[in-house]
Amino acid sequence: MSDLKVLFVDxxxxxxxxxxxxxxKIGYTDLIAAEHGADALEKLxxxxxxxxxxxxxxxxMNGEQxxxxxxxDPKYKDKPILMVTTRGMKEDVITAVKIGVNGYVVKPFTPExxxxxxxxxxx
Numbered sequence: 001m002s003d004l005k006v007l008f009v010d011x012x013x014x015x016x017x018x019x020x021x022x023x024x025k026i027g028y029t030d031l032i033a034a035e036h037g038a039d040a041l042e043k044l045x046x047x048x049x050x051x052x053x054x055x056x057x058x059x060x061m062n063g064e065q066x067x068x069x070x071x072x073d074p075k076y077k078d079k080p081i082l083m084v085t086t087r088g089m090k091e092d093v094i095t096a097v098k099i100g101v102n103g104y105v106v107k108p109f110t111p112e113x114x115x116x117x118x119x120x121x122x123x
Contacts, residue, residue, distance in 0.1 A: 004050040004122070005030040009040040009066065010084070011058040015107070019053065019084065022111040026118075037061025041069065049079070051122060056085035056092070064099060071100040080121040084109065 006028050008019045016033050023031055032049065034040035036058040052070065056063040063083060070076035080102045085092070088106040096104050102121040105113060 002027045003030065004028060005032070005048065006051045006053060007032045007034060007040060007044060007047075007049045008053040008084075009034040009037065009058070009063065010055040011036050012055075015055065019114075022109070022114050025111040026115040028118075037063065037066030037069070040066055044076075051080050051082065051118065052076075053082045053084055056083060056087050056096075064095070067096075067099045067101055082117055082121060084114075 006023060008016065008023070008031065010016045010019060020031060020033065032043050032047065034043050037054070038061040040052070040054070041061075054063040054066055063085065067081055067083070070079065070081065081100065082103040082105060083096045083101045084105045084107060086107045093104050103117045105117050
């Protein structure tokens, strides 16, 4: 079992449930769910997390804006961020890497894919 604390962000309640179930299945139980970037920033206040998983397309503050904001903050400058999204175009992946995302998973995904990506970016 992993003792990593994971914040995951997705505007779809169904997708949040899928991500949570997948994380639980691969051994992550210390989880915080957020509905969009602004909600994620609120939930991060006063909390230490080891990994952030975010969707791209969300209302209020999308994943791209969230990543840019986190990377501007010294506290999250080097925090592992995994983008989980339906956007699978090469340009999207390049953009995500440019803004500082450590890993990229295209939906739909299996818990095994998530596990592999997480172990790739958590050193």
